[in-house]
Amino acid sequence: MGDKDKLPLALRAAYLAMHRRSDAEFASFGITADQFVLLATLSRGSALTQRELARRMPSDPSTVRAMLVLLEKQGLVERDIHPSDSRARTATLSAAGKRKFRQLWNAGESIRTKMSEAIQPENVAMLIELLTRLAESLNGESLHCSNQTQTSEV
Amino acid sequence: MGDKDKLPLALRAAYLAMHRRSDAEFASFGITADQFVLLATLSRGSALTQRELARRMPSDPSTVRAMLVLLEKQGLVERDIHPSDSRARTATLSAAGKRKFRQLWNAGESIRTKMSEAIQPENVAMLIELLTRLAESLNGESLHCSNQTQTSEV
DNA sequence: CTCATTTCATGCGTATACACACGATTTATC
DNA sequence: GATAAATCGTGTGTATACGCATGAAATGAG
Secondary structure, three states: HHHHHHHHHHHHHHHHHHHHHHHHHHOOOOHHHHHHHHHHHHHHHOOOOOHHHHHHOOOOOHHHHHHHHHHOOOOOOEEOOOOOOOOOEEEEEHHHHHHHHHHHHHHHHHHHHHHHHHHHHHHHHHHHHHHHHHHHHHHHOOOOOOOOOOOOOO | HHHHHHHHHHHHHHHHHHHHHHHHHHHHHHHOHHHHHHHHHHOOOEEHHHHHHHHHOOOHHHHHHHHHHHHOOOOOEEEEEOOOOOOOOEEEHHHHHHHHHHHHHHHHHHHHHHHHHHHHHHHHHHHHHHHHHHHHHHHHHOOOOOOOOOOOOO
């Protein structure tokens, strides 16, 4: 059982720890860690279709829909019919949503700082690089097959 | 928005990608990625109490219970009353559970290899080190406070 | 020994995560 | 322009993830 075999568990442990900590931090705002991710994604590109929103989070379209329903009830996002595609619905941050997100961003600063300090700030860029390569590798190609170059433009 | 702010999203993306890929890989065995983690934990230390099992995964006790109920139905684990503590119940891999876990371990080899190769094998140890430090930092101390040395022996 | 505190498992409620199927609509093909 | 194929949202079902409350049993203090 070399290091290779421990990597998945280490990744899992780190993610769950972050997720728990974030949930606790945002709980006083009535927001979950995943809802924060959705709001952050919307704040960087509004009027996205639900599908595009799901792609960017990344998350599942049906999960995103459930989250949007909850956030809409709280008045933080608005869903409108897409102007040119009547199948699709666009999601947008409301004014209250933008305000709330600013508060959440500030509240999350302590976690981001703690994470950065835990690994020494000079290692952050490298860690991001490694995690990104992991994600691309696991998302991109099907297992048991060679690597297909697949570029997805934004 | 420096690198520090991107780290949480990178960690999330990498974990979810791994989780999805693992779920897909284990689906043909009727097992989820999280159930695999539970079986792996039991295979390395049997007759654990549910609480100790939850601590090692790491996961929530009530979540672990739900998982054990499902795995017990499949005949992969057994739950017995703790010999000296009648409150507690111990979980143990059944013979079928050990057999199944061996199959799952082999099936998961391609994912572990893919992950290792994606970041170059020589970076695996370092990535584990960084992730471990992240998890310890996020789990250990309460936010806004200094670091308490807390050693938990196994 | 008695009582308060802690610890364990359980049950309930909410929010994710995802697969899958369905209907509606857009796009592609002829 | 009619038909087939791809795409979007919705709804359902299962499995996590976790907080919180409850009851039972172990532990500690007196």
